[in-house]
Amino acid sequence: MFDNRFKPQARNLLIKGARPVGFAQPGLPPVLDVLVSADGAILDVAADIAADTAKLVEAKGAFISPGWTDLHAHVWYGGTDISIRPEQGGAPRGVTTIVDAGSAGEANFHGLREFIIEPARENIYAFLNLGSIGLVACNRVTELQDMRSIDIDRTIAVIKENRDIIVGLKVRASAVISGGWDLVPLKLAKKLSRVLDLPVMVHVGEPPPLYDDVLGLLTEGDIVTHCFNGKQGGSIIEDEDLYKLAEDAAKRGIILDVGHGGASFSFDVGKAALERGLLPNTISTDLHNRSLDTSVWDMATTMSKLLSLGMGMEDVIIASSTAPKRAINKPADNLLAKGKPAEFTIFDLEQGDLVVTDSQGARSTLHQTFEPRYAILGAEAVTAHRHQPIAAGEPGHKCPSCGWKS
Template identity: 40%
Template sequence: MNGHPTPDVDLAIVNGRVYTPEGFADASVGIRDGRIAYVGDPATAPPARDTVDADGALVVPGLIDLHTHVYLGSARLGVNPDKTAARSGVTTWVDAGTSGAGTFEGLLLHVRDRSRARVVPFLNMSYIGLAPAGMLTREVGELWDPAFADLRAVLRAAEEFPGEIKGIKVRASSNALGDNAPVVLPQAREAADELQVPLMIHIGMAPPTLPEVLPYLRAGDLLTHCFHPHAGGRIIGSDGRVRPEVRDAVARGVLLDVGHGVASMSHRVTQQALDEGLLPDSLSSDLHAENVGGPVKSMLTVMEMFLALGMPLEEVLDRSTRRPAAAISRPDLGRLEPGATGDVAVLALEPTDRWKQDSTGVRIQLTQRFVHRLTVVGGEILAPFDDGRNEFRSSPWLSKFGATEDDDH
């Protein structure tokens, strides 16, 4: 009984520009028992056990990166989800098919269950997942042998780990699939339908061509690497405009996911699509060990790129929070409202004159950059840490199509 009011919330974030469903507001955010308890006038905010001063920065829902590879210690591509979350504001990672049915349990036990940041697993249609990635002696796609597309193994994994597979992933490009699209894609469609989860299809170098892929996607499914530059799979046709079949897919509810990656981003394709009013639904990074040192580094890089290409800040944030949350059927995420999960990112937005390179070497000048201040997962602050491990691993893909060294991004 020291005369001070009893705290009504565990953590308060004050003095920030809070991004709410109605827009920006000068408000306080309070979190209690891992959930948002208060968003409103600082003058009427409940007392808090701990308080963080946002000092004019943006206070936004925890970012949701819809395409990443965080299976640390299995595939060569895996990065530490907590280490990157603590410096980027990402609180939910969708692991986009790093694991297949043969390695799925390890992703759950050794990564998902040990991470403070949320890991949402999509299962690769290949039994071996992305285990071949990074081979030095030869390039081997995980589905060059169609026998690895084992529908029965996928369904068995779903029985052994009920409710844990949140999506099905296929890399539908020649370096991953070879000529096996007619064998693999129908099985992937069947798997997604059986499990009632989204199907995420990666597009890239043909075969298969984009018109061969799109019929397998339905409402709520994801077309990732949607702005890649490679012939045969581009969303831009020979006339320089968005393909009609892409617009048809979007009209029936197919979602466009950025999936920046190393070889999967063209500023020119992106700008053309934006100029025609075709916007992505999610600004994902395709973060992995071969791009975490550049050209991606984190989801913030992708968000900065879209600001530079003319997307309004509110749209950038919406496609980094609420829309990705809807894509994985998690309405409790991606919003700062009472009752929502207490995931928060505090980001300062500052002017910059840096340049950013795409997969072909084309550069654009950035106008603003996000400076990470704070990551909160389920009401708990995730402090940055150094585990002594350099996660970046060099990739021959970085310069394969014209890109050179990183632009100090």
């Protein structure tokens, strides 16, 4: 069954001259054409397909990968004070699937679904926040003060009613959120995850609880987001015991997610981990309105940062496409097979210098950047490009592909 968010188009779509990467699908031509039906299904993949009457997308040797999937973003625009519109980090940026990471709790999930997820061009899923109010007033009004913040019965009911959209539970395990409540919220989330057979995504940050203790509670399929944060007491490179716990967690099948954000990614931590062979399983932005024009920008720039720190190009693509899909139990194999829904990103890897920062303000110069050209959603080809950030106080600019004024 095809995702009903692929908007039906009147004509077939033909992608010509693209180089496949990240599919792990044997027998693909080094340069290929992809024919997509008007209803979004792949009709043919071959070295050369006649254009006929199909709409034509000329890749001109650009790469084609499974659609970029941002495992951690915040898109409950209007429902929280931190969220952006999906199109600000979605298809016009090359991202075909977005996972909202706990913007909504049980009390306001219905609005996220009706007003954001269902109308969106992109595929959007959600981790439901353990706290009933979610991130309504993020870091100003905590969603996890004490047990009055959590309604277990209603949380279970909302998840059961929205299994097609809700892919897990989100809990922020950090002193700035839960004060001295320590591990109790995570323990509750883990209990619910066992009852509902869903993973937990846990935000790690300022202790308590300790990052060490968080890892000890997680099991295979759970997700640690902000895995390479540089916060005091929460950095895996300032504590050898914690680093070994992180290595052990990865071996146990716990997913290490970048979750860059405005305060949660360090070049030094990422570089040190990569040099020791500890790679993130998934790359995500934690994109929100406080990180959009500061440290994060978009998915392509975040991917480029990991490339610059030593991850291989194909590893970066997998961590940004099929790995996050697997993390939320969505199809991730044989994505170029006939009959499969067409969901791809067409991009270039460009040479040139770009100065960027991490969440601590450390600067780095990227010499290669991922540059999205199209997001393919069914038979729809959305023109894409990297976000162009603006400095505080400067007049906004209008994005030519999504129309959004920064």
